Every structure is written in C-alpha cells, then in structure tokens.
Amino acid sequence: MAVPEDYSIEERRALLPWVVAPIPVPPSPMDPGLIEGEDAGTRRRVGDCVRGMLLGLAIGDALGNTSEGMTPEERREAVGALHGDARGDIRDYLPNRREDMRAVGLPSDDTQLAFWTLESLLRCGRLDPVALADNFTRRHRIYGIGATVTAFLMAYRREGRPWHQAGQPSAGNGALMRIAPVVLPHLRGMSWHLWEDVIAATILTHRDEAAVAAGVGFVGLLAECLTLAAAGPVWNGVPARWWPETFLRYARTVETSKAYDCGGADTRFHGSLSARVEQTVLPAIAVGTTVAEAAERWYSGAYLLETVPCMLHILALHGDDPEEAIVRAVNDTYDNDTIAAIVGAAVGAAHGVEALPRRWREGLLGRTREEDEGWVQELAERAVWAYVDGGKRRSSGVDGTSGG
Numbered sequence: 001m002a003v004p005e006d007y008s009i010e011e012r013r014a015l016l017p018w019v020v021a022p023i024p025v026p027p028s029p030m031d032p033g034l035i036e037g038e039d040a041g042t043r044r045r046v047g048d049c050v051r052g053m054l055l056g057l058a059i060g061d062a063l064g065n066t067s068e069g070m071t072p073e074e075r076r077e078a079v080g081a082l083h084g085d086a087r088g089d090i091r092d093y094l095p096n097r098r099e100d101m102r103a104v105g106l107p108s109d110d111t112q113l114a115f116w117t118l119e120s121l122l123r124c125g126r127l128d129p130v131a132l133a134d135n136f137t138r139r140h141r142i143y144g145i146g147a148t149v150t151a152f153l154m155a156y157r158r159e160g161r162p163w164h165q166a167g168q169p170s171a172g173n174g175a176l177m178r179i180a181p182v183v184l185p186h187l188r189g190m191s192w193h194l195w196e197d198v199i200a201a202t203i204l205t206h207r208d209e210a211a212v213a214a215g216v217g218f219v220g221l222l223a224e225c226l227t228l229a230a231a232g233p234v235w236n237g238v239p240a241r242w243w244p245e246t247f248l249r250y251a252r253t254v255e256t257s258k259a260y261d262c263g264g265a266d267t268r269f270h271g272s273l274s275a276r277v278e279q280t281v282l283p284a285i286a287v288g289t290t291v292a293e294a295a296e297r298w299y300s301g302a303y304l305l306e307t308v309p310c311m312l313h314i315l316a317l318h319g320d321d322p323e324e325a326i327v328r329a330v331n332d333t334y335d336n337d338t339i340a341a342i343v344g345a346a347v348g349a350a351h352g353v354e355a356l357p358r359r360w361r362e363g364l365l366g367r368t369r370e371e372d373e374g375w376v377q378e379l380a381e382r383a384v385w386a387y388v389d390g391g392k393r394r395s396s397g398v399d400g401t402s403g404g
Contacts, residue, residue: 014164018199018212023253026223028190029230042230047384048352049229054380056348057114059360060340062105064330066094068337089331093363105364108144110177110341115368118181118379127197129204133163140369146174152205167207173307175206177338179215180345183222184387209258210273210304217251225349240316244281248274262305265297280309285316292332300333311342322347322355
C-alpha cells in the first residue's frame with residue numbers, strides 16, 4: 001500500500017507504520033463503472049442498507065445512552081421501577097432529562113462523532129484528516145465524551161498540534177464507534193484507498209495498534225455485509241462464525257507482536273486483539289454462551305479487548321435478528337450505548353433500514369447538535385444520493401458537495 005501523494009512528509013511518516021500491511025481489499029457492493037442502466041434492485045437494496053447502517057448506529061446509541069454506566073442488573077431494576085412491573089429489558093427509548101423526560105432518541109458522542117465524520121466526507125469528497133479534526137473541534141457540546149477524545153481536542157485545538165500528532169495512545173473504543181461512514185465513499189470501487197482512510201480516521205484520535213485493527217476489521221465486516229445485502233436476502237444461511245471470522249480476516253493483518261493485558265471474571269489474558277477474539281468468541285459460540293454470560297465473564301467496557309469480543313458475540317448469536325441484537329447490546333453490556341451503536345451499524349448494514357423497528361426510527365430525533373433535529377436522517381439520505389445513486393463517486397479524485 002502507498003500513502004496518499006497529497007500528504008506531507010510528516011503525515012506520510014505517521015501513516016507508514018500501518019499502511020505497509022497487506023490488508024485484503026473487500027468486494028465492492030456496486031459496479032464502479034455502472035450508474036446509468038444499473039440494476040434498480042441492487043441500488044435499492046444497497047441504499048436501504050446504507051440507511052440501515054447509519055440509522056442503526058444512531059438508534060443503538062440513543063437506546064443505550066440513558067442507562068450508560070449502569071450494570072445490567074441495575075438497568076433491569078430501573079426498568080421494573082419505571083413500568084411498575086417485573087424487571088425486564090429496555091426495548092424502547094427511556095425518558096430523557098435533556099428533553100423534559102420525554103421518551104425520545106437523543107445522541108451521545110457515538111452518534112455525534114460518526115455523523116460529523118459523514119459530514120466531512122460529504123463536504124470534502126474524501127477522508128481529509130484536517131477537515132475531520134476541524135469538524136470535531138467546532139466547540140459544539142459533545143455528550144458523554146471520553147477521555148481519549150477529550151485529550152485529542154486539547155492537543156489539536158488548544159496546543160495546536162497537527163492532526164497526526166494529536167492522537168493519543170489508547171486502545172479505547174472511541175474511534176471504532178465512529179468509523180462506519182468511512183466505508184461509504186468506496187462502495188463503487190474498493191481499493192487500498194479504503195484502508196488509508198480507515199487508518200487516518202482512527203489514528204486521528206487513537207494512535208494504537210488495537211484501535212487500527214478494530215477499525216480495519218469492522219470496516220471490512222461492514223463492506224462484506226453490504227456486498228452480501230446487494231445480492232439479496234441471504235442472512236438465514238450465514239453461520240454464526242461468519243461474523244468473527246470475517247472481522248479477523250481483516251483485523252489480524254495490521255497486528256504485530258504487540259500484546260495487551262485484559263482481565264475477566266475467570267481468567268487473565270495477554271496478547272493481541274485478534275487472539276482475544278479467537279480465545280473468547282469462537283469457543284463461546286460453540287458452547288452456546290449467552291450474551292449476558294459472556295459480557296459478565298469477559299467484561300464489556302470501553303476497552304477494545306472487551307468491546308470487540310462482546311460486539312462480535314452478539315452478532316454471532318443474533319445477527320439474523322436486528323432488534324434482538326441491539327436489545328441485547330443495550331441490556332447485557334456495560335458500555336451499552338457504544339456497543340449497541342456498533343452492533344446497530346452492523347445489523348443495519350446487513351438487513352437494511354426496514355428491519356429496524358418503526359417505533360425506534362420514528363422516535364429518533366436525529367440531532368448531532370442542539371438545534372439540528374432531523375439532521376441524522378438528512379445526512380443518511382445525502383449519503384445514499386452521493387454514494388449509491390451516483391451523485392458523487394470516489395476514484396483517484398472526487399468532486400465534493402456541501403454536506404451541510
């Protein structure tokens with residue numbers, strides 16, 4: 001892989017440790033040379049799945065963020081007290097203090113940063129790290145912002161560091177939660193440019209091998225989901241192992257000998273992110289471990305060696321049922337808004353927007369800032385127009401349009 005020619009020498013040096021890896025190029029969901037006369041069914045299916053990916057992310061975040069920080073047991077007790085009945089699952093938006101206790105879907109940092117990434121892509125026509133960093137630092141309030149992104153904002157905005165020096169050495173999930181839109185400019189022609197964009201978007205805030213591996217693995221998984229969906233409904237025949245094995249096929253290519261420590265209810269781990277997935281998710285599928293059991297055993301916080309195994313296990317067990325997959329992420333994990341956002345993006349990409357319950361779609365206010373209600377839905381439509389319907393394509397150079 002090469003580094004983009006328009007990057008400075010310093011920017012190239014920042015990317016070189018990652019882009020030399022022989023990452024496989026995923027299949028393209030759409031024909032790069034065909035827009036006029038293209039099969040309408042293919043375009044419709046891919047468009048629905050792009051909407052599903054984007055709105056699934058926002059819905060998962062909104063369902064989870066009002067109970068983030070609670071344990072699964074505390075959530076069930078709270079839901080029981082709210083409804084005056086036996087303890088149960090969160091299956092709808094909870095009353096939100098930011099909206100006078102109305103039960104509506106509001107964003108946290110997961111939705112905000114993901115859709116600000118999409119804004120930048122639509123505006124610039126490509127992944128421009130400087131424009132993306134500027135979009136993140138426009139002094140809009142970010143709800144539930146993590147320590148790593150906070151440190152990035154301080155380094156970039158207040159200390160004036162360039163984008164490629166402002167990222168932090170963190171294996172948290174703050175880059176993974178916003179990476180999904182990066183696949184979109186490449187739908188009509190997957191190439192090594194996809195991995196340049198994924199890596200640059202990741203190290204902007206998280207300069208860490210596990211963060212890069214997680215981003216590469218998840219974007220590869222999303223590309224495969226969209227490609228399968230373009231051919232028609234096939235998910236009933238996809239084995240549970242397909243989800244973690246597809247992620248691993250991409251993620252492990254950027255890993256070196258770097259090892260991470262990770263705890264658990266019954267074990268200690270020392271190794272790579274991919275090794276953690278192999279040693280947790282694949283055996284759990286084989287013996288039928290539930291999501292709640294796995295989340296308790298492996299932990300399910302913001303550390304990628306907890307987030308990624310839990311996310312992949314949920315998809316392996318419930319990837320054929322988008323509602324149940326998101327519900328399990330919301331109820332059975334600790335960092336539930338982020339894990340539900342990631343799971344929501346994956347099942348939305350696989351099954352399309354109509355597979356997400358109507359009550360969730362209608363209750364989602366669609367904000368990324370205080371006064372932009374409906375902007376999430378608008379950006380999803382602009383993405384379909386730009387990347388599916390042919391309004392804009394990425395090749396070696398891309399024309400830009402305003403993203404709002």
